[in-house]
């Protein structure tokens with residue numbers, strides 16, 4: 001495949017979607033490094049982080065990067081040093097791409113905090129293309145009985161939602177509030193419900209509230225409404241800092257709010273008595289470890305966690321991002337290659 005090229009989406013100049021920051025260009029088919037797999041992309045989920053990379057909310061880490069870090073694909077080539085994978089095998093490619101494995105954080109099992117970490121679709125080209133690469137040590141084995149499109153959103157939205165849920169320290173049978181109800185939240189909700197939680201969803205958008213109730217949420221209200229009962233835990237999925245005090249006021253004494261997003265607008269000043277006192281806690285969530293991914297993928301298979309998906313042809317990735325930004329679909333968008 002030397003010298004072969006492929007069509008691929010590229011963030012040419014990060015900025016508002018209306019200015020066309022994402023362009024379809026011709027790139028070389030990537031060549032895997034010695035420790036990497038070449039992956040033929042079968043499906044790639046569209047994550048809000050792709051929007052942050054495209055619009056420049058996150059700094060540029062690779063000029064002209066191809067976004068996409070929820071890839072279900074098959075092994076199409078092996079670097080010289082790779083063992084344990086075979087061509088044709090199905091693998092998942094997720095956000096966390098590399099860590100140094102040697103720093104204090106990696107050594108204590110917190111590789112999500114590694115200062116040397118690298119990310120798919122930000123530091124390296126991702127899945128908005130027919131081919132991508134992944135270090136073999138960071139490729140995920142996938143359950144056999146779920147189709148490519150349904151699996152793709154689990155690889156970031158699902159894993160991050162899982163880490164955010166664990167960071168929210170929900171007690172068994174507890175009352176959980178989810179602020180925002182997109183790709184990540186609707187997977188987190190299914191897992192929490194399967195584990196016995198009562199789930200209250202607070203989000204703008206009638207379609208998202210409908211989906212929440214269909215999935216078994218006890219209530220679904222507007223983002224700024226109070227839930228019907230005090231919450232033990234809450235997860236903020238919407239990238240809106242102004243919801244932090246709103247969610248804190250909804251917490252019961254001793255409650256925990258975890259913030260799932262990689263990007264958040266500024267948090268307004270907090271009122272100590274009503275928003276922090278009584279040992280309420282705010283926690284951020286930074287990426288995920290490979291252990292999080294393994295745990296979540298196993299739990300998702302056991303509890304039949306399924307993404308509600310909307311398929312877009314790869315040639316319309318720009319449209320999928322615009323629809324995500326505008327909240328025009330519930331669940332998660334997934335790209336399927338129509339370019340090769």
Ligand SMILES: [Zn+2]
Pocket residue numbers: 099100101102103104105106107111113114115116
């Ligand atoms: Zn490290």
Ligand SMILES: [Zn+2]
Pocket residue numbers: 047048049050069095156157
């Ligand atoms: Zn993501």
